[in-house]
Amino acid sequence: MTExxxxxxxxxxxxxxxxxxxxxxLLGVRFLASEYGTGSVHGxxxxxxxxxxxxxxxxxxxxxxxxxxxxxxxxxxxxxxxDHRAEFEQLVRDRLGATVASQVLWSGPRxxxxxxxxxxxxxxxxxxxxxxxxxxxxxxxxNDLLGLETVASINGGLPVPxxxxxxxxxxxASDIQGAAMAKLAATVDEALLGLGDGVNRVERxxxxxxxxxxxxxxxxxxxxxxxxxxLKVNPADIGLVPGFTRDVSGLGxxxxxxxxxxxxxxxxxxxxxxxxxxxxxxx
Numbered sequence: 701m702t703e704x705x706x707x708x709x710x711x712x713x714x715x716x717x718x719x720x721x722x723x724x725x726l727l728g729v730r731f732l733a734s735e736y737g738t739g740s741v742h743g744x745x746x747x748x749x750x751x752x753x754x755x756x757x758x759x760x761x762x763x764x765x766x767x768x769x770x771x772x773x774x775x776x777x778x779x780x781x782x783d784h785r786a787e788f789e790q791l792v793r794d795r796l797g798a799t800v801a802s803q804v805l806w807s808g809p810r811x812x813x814x815x816x817x818x819x820x821x822x823x824x825x826x827x828x829x830x831x832x833x834x835x836x837x838x839x840x841x842x843n844d845l846l847g848l849e850t851v852a853s854i855n856g857g858l859p860v861p862x863x864x865x866x867x868x869x870x871x872x873a874s875d876i877q878g879a880a881m882a883k884l885a886a887t888v889d890e891a892l893l894g895l896g897d898g899v900n901r902v903e904r905x906x907x908x909x910x911x912x913x914x915x916x917x918x919x920x921x922x923x924x925x926x927x928x929x930x931l932k933v934n935p936a937d938i939g940l941v942p943g944f945t946r947d948v949s950g951l952g953x954x955x956x957x958x959x960x961x962x963x964x965x966x967x968x969x970x971x972x973x974x975x976x977x978x979x980x981x982x983x
Contacts, residue, residue, distance in 0.1 A: 706841055712762050712764040729760070746777045759777050765817065789804055810834065834853045835850070884966065884969070891969060896912065899911070912983040914932070915957070926964045928962060932983060933959040933975055933979050934959075944961065
């Protein structure tokens with residue numbers, strides 16, 4: 701047995717190159733551009749631009765070690781991004797097509813900082829901002845292993861108390877599907893949010909994503925008799941149960957994830973708890 705000692709990269713560009721080459725695998729973000737110039741007025745270059753699984757614009761900033769300026773630098777570029785929406789959408793159109801560009805979600809632009817480490821002051825600072833910010837610590841192990849650890853994950857906007865959040869979810873579903881399915885949706889919402897402190901929720905027209913840096917669950921609006929939740933669990937790793945779980949890899953559906961879970965009652969939610977936890981852990 702041999703200990704593999706963690707280390708930092710030799711230079712910042714090594715981390716950036718590694719993440720950009722595998723951004724979708726590592727962060728769930730489609731890569732758009734590297735060292736993107738912000739023009740003569742701002743006079744800067746954004747390390748990486750991307751688009752996440754829910755269509756939210758993403759800025760990724762890198763630092764080799766600990767650097768107190770990485771958050772402020774990222775927020776500076778995030779402000780530029782909000783003032784240049786048309787330019788960003790044109791970039792998405794050029795890279796990913798007109799359909800994807802028309803679905804960019806401007807309500808939740810994200811900043812992901814990847815650095816060797818952070819101080820407690822950094823973690824406190826991101827909690828004071830009204831932006832979606834993820835602080836990620838990296839470590840290299842030997843020559844072929846990379847570790848990423850989420851230090852803090854803050855969703856943009858003011859936090860909503862759990863009780864008020866549950867009532868609003870129930871009311872929205874009740875308007876469409878009735879009280880029984882509304883109660884079921886509220887139960888699933890509470891179960892997914894309760895998996896950890898770092899869970900963020902992203903609202904889209906066709907689904908609600910639960911995110912821990914990457915999506916780990918997507919809940920669709922209730923149908924008349926069931927609720928569909930998609931998870932990042934490999935269907936081949938579990939025993940599929942007809943009427944409860946289904947392999948949807950390669951099939952078109954709203955949200956992300958290859959495992960469809962069909963929920964019809966609170967008992968089904970209890971049956972799905974292990975699957976919820978497995979998907980959360982994988983994220």
